[in-house]
Amino acid sequence: MPCCVDVTDPRGHPETPQRMKEGREGRLMKTMRCQQLGGPCEFPHIGTTADEVIKAQDRHLKERVAEGDVTHEPALKDMKGRWKNPIGGMGWYRRAKRDFRDLPED
Ligand SMILES: [Zn+2]
Numbered sequence: 001m002p003c004c005v006d007v008t009d010p011r012g013h014p015e016t017p018q019r020m021k022e023g024r025e026g027r028l029m030k031t032m033r034c035q036q037l038g039g040p041c042e043f044p045h046i047g048t049t050a051d052e053v054i055k056a057q058d059r060h061l062k063e064r065v066a067e068g069d070v071t072h073e074p075a076l077k078d079m080k081g082r083w084k085n086p087i088g089g090m091g092w093y094r095r096a097k098r099d100f101r102d103l104p105e106d
Helices: 017-024 050-066 070-084 086-102
Strands: 030-033 044-047
Touching: 030 050, 030 086, 044 050, 050 070, 050 086, 070 086
Parallel strands: none
Antiparallel strands: 030 044
């Protein structure tokens, strides 16, 4: 792991002030689908930061499972495991953030 990468707890506030600078001006809405976040469907989550769409996905998974949708159960389990295991979840979290950054703007 490169020494300059700051390891931030996904449960905390990963967007440090320095990093916020990047997108402060003209923050644009992007869409990330359930599938792109490890889920089974194409439900779109719209947000200006990766954290927003990750939180939306977390909510979406819980809602679907609460409705009795079994296809979202494994993704919800994975998501919960990530919060419990920040080190193991970090790779996924970084990837989601990078994917989000690389998305075209809406
Ligand atoms: Zn979904």
